[in-house]
Amino acid sequence: MKHFKITILLLFISSFAIAQANEIEQEILKLKKQAKLIYNEGVRFAEQGKITDAHKKFDAALFIYSDFALPYLERAKILILTNELDLAMNDCAKAIELNDKLGEAFYIRAYMKMLMNDHQNALTDFTHSIQKGFTEPQSYYYRGLMNFELKDYNSALIDFTMAIDKDYDFAYAYNERASTKRMLSDYHGAIHDYKQALSYDSTIVIAYDNMASCKIKTGDFEGALEDYTKAITRDPDFYISLNNRGNAYYQMSNYELALNDFTKVTEIKKDYAPAYNNLGITKIELQNYLGAEKDFDMAIELDSEYGEAYMNRGYAREFLGKFPAACADWRKAQELGVEDAEKYIVECE
């Protein structure tokens, strides 16, 4: 009888517990549904570009139901836009923890790692995102960027091609594919892709600059000058193209025009050491060795680890008959890893 009573009691307790569990489950489902509804409101704000409102809704959704992966992901994206990368990274990690099949969460985490120059881990996460079905053009594009940065140009080529296949007017992807081809010494292919990039987005000034540099590789200096000039016309402060055009003039032995361009670079970007280095080299050609020495001094002042500037100052000083100083420069260049330095140091000895 006693056992019977206990059994009855246990059954009662058990049934009570089940009822309680069911009740909790019901409550969770109810909260989840509410959170989803609020999340959807956030999505609608995001669609309208109202990211602050969207952020609030995602906060609210997570307040109601904190195990909901999607609001973490979307909030992370907004935090990236507001440049709060640490918070974004936390949100993204949480989204992945809650749902490791969420390909976009891997993509966003990869993106942040890319911004933090953690190329290898970014590559891994972009690959995960693609494997988990997030096969948007950007997934391939960014993975291509990482492969490029990691110098795996063949893989980068495939990725940029995939991005273009998925989005035929993806101008950036054309430019990056062109640069990848350039790295693989396919200069004509690169020129074609740079043109494509510009046909879809003529504001990518860098494509003109890159195309010009490829043309130099193919010996088309006139074409290169034209493209550098287009880049400079579109962005007069784009000192890279000015510097490169100066280089082209230099290679064409047009030292006065080279000097003009390098001088302009130093006016636009006073702390750009390479321009002073190039100015110095040009002045050597113009036999202004003292002027050249001063320019190299400036380059070294701006970048004390600038091995090439030490090498070149050594040349200027050699021309000036300052042999001990020249040798000291070459020795410094050697310390800084300039390959040719050693053979000139032999002359000093």
Next chain:
Amino acid sequence: MRIVKSIIFIVILISSISFNSISQEDIKIKKSDFQIEIKEVGFKEAWKELKQAEKLFSQGLGTYPDALELYLRTAKYNSDCAKLNYKIGVCYLATDKFYHATEFLERAYLKDNLVTDDIHFMLARAYHLNLDFDKAIVNYKAYFDAFTAKELEKYNINVDKYIRECRYGKELTNQPVRVIINNLGQRVNSRYDDYNPVLHPNNDLLYFTSRRELDKKDKRIEADNKFFENVFVSEQAGDLWRKPNLVENKLDSKNNESVITISKDGSSIYLYNGQENGGDILVSELKKGNWKSPKLISGKLLSKGKETTIAFSPDERELFIVSNQYGTVGGMDIFYSKLNEKGKWTEPANMGAAINTEYNEEGVYWHPTEDKVYFSSQGHNSMGGYDVFVMERNEEGQWSIPVNLGYPINTPNDDIFFKMDENNKQAYYSAVRDNGFGGKDLYKVIFLGEEKEMKLSTEDIFLAWNYKSIDDLFYYIPKEVKVDTALYMVGQVTDSKSGEAIKMAKIEVIDLEMSQVVATGLADTSGIYKIKIPKKKDYGVEVTAKDYLFFVEMAYLSQKQVVDSKVTANFQLNKIDVGATMVLDNIFFETNKATIKTESAAELARLAALLVENPTIRLEISGHTDNVGSYRVNQKLSESRAKSVVNYMVSQGVSADRLEYKGYAFNQPIADNNTADGRAKNRRVEFKVISK
């Protein structure tokens, strides 16, 4: 106090040799060459200047630069005058602006190809000096072709020498040596000849010889119409040399004097002095900071001829001396002497034909630390004038064949008095170069090592992303998640009499607009069911369960309150017992007829199913009407309708003996016949279980 030079002593260390072996013609320019009215403004003055120029031209090389200025002024009045152009060209040839000569000589030739007999020679010289060797050869040949072999011999014209120089020139200029040649600048060099630099062992003083004009009283030497040779010294100031001063007092003399070398310890300075016997070498000792009166060097080293330069070995036990004493191979030669056991210099010995040539050797200089000797020669493979050569002594004590130092150290002009430093990195010498200040100038040669590739900095931003990243390129607009917004119809199915739960009752929800079952569900053991329905609206509901009559009813969900997405609808079913009745609400007839409408099919199918699933039951199908009309008509209509249903069931395979039919007209109303709604309810077909 400067000593006034005596014009008696005219021997100089070195004369200009660029083209004095063949004298240029002094053709006279006439007024008629100008084709201009003498009265024309300015011409009178110009004509005067031309006369002065002609006078200066006739005096010799030393005054060619002065003549040139005047000729150029006159040329404004007739730039086409062949004679004038010839003279301007010739004057230019004698200056360090020799690169202008070609233009004027070519014009002279163009205007009158017979302007002078030596026009081809002058053109050749111009091309030669300007490194245009092919044209020079053509013109040398053209000039020499005018002479017979006898004339060539008679006038000592060496055709081959000039042409050889051009050929060497081509070879040497094709393989330039890597040097920088810097003019010591206007502070040191003058518009006159400045040469033979001698660096003090401390490297802080630079002695050299200059033929600059010291003052207006200065006189020119008859031989070349240039000023006397004097020694100057300049002090070093950082990277530059200060304005030089004339070395006066004891080192100055009435003669030409030129500094030659300084001893290793700086205590002795050697000078050339142009004395009557052709020029000798003197030495002055430094005592208490002052140079003493120079004395002739050891008699053994001097001859009756001319000794010009001397160079000591690093240990100062050997020397080379340049002399034209008896026994020369030709012109000035290099001789060798060394100290014997008694500390006396041996008789100078000619270095032989391997070193000395039939032409002049000059400006000998021994490297400060090595067995290398530099000198200049008009022979060997000179590309013109004096070229600098070097010879080295091997371990066996033999001197190598002299090697031309190459272009651009050497040029077709005179390149001489070359002094290399002990590190072989830089040297001083004198030359006539196109960046000079007049005549010979002092130059510093910087020897560049191996050709170096300058590191031009190029930079490309390869990736558009790195140039200008688009902030939201990564951003994908999120998609809404699906939220379960469907309604659930919940409730319990119970027995209509006992109230007990009916388990496993099947509930079908029918969308009447679509005539389609949109949801189905089963009641659990507690009779409880939960069915997800698409939306909140009114549905038809059919409930069936074993041993129970089917139940069909409207569920007016639209009017019900939704709580937690649920609307509640409970159903009570009648058990199949004898006497149990059920109104068949969904059997429809044509008005006042017994013809069954097609929309009754579902209800009739349910009835048929009831009979199939319960094969022992027997039913009475009864027809009922409202009270409108006569009893007889209504009875007949109600019976006909009941019979129609029975007939339909039979047609569906139900045995006829399981069915009875009866018409009750309006005798068994279930609602108030006084209302339309009541009457509608009374117009019905129902069945009753009459046996199980």
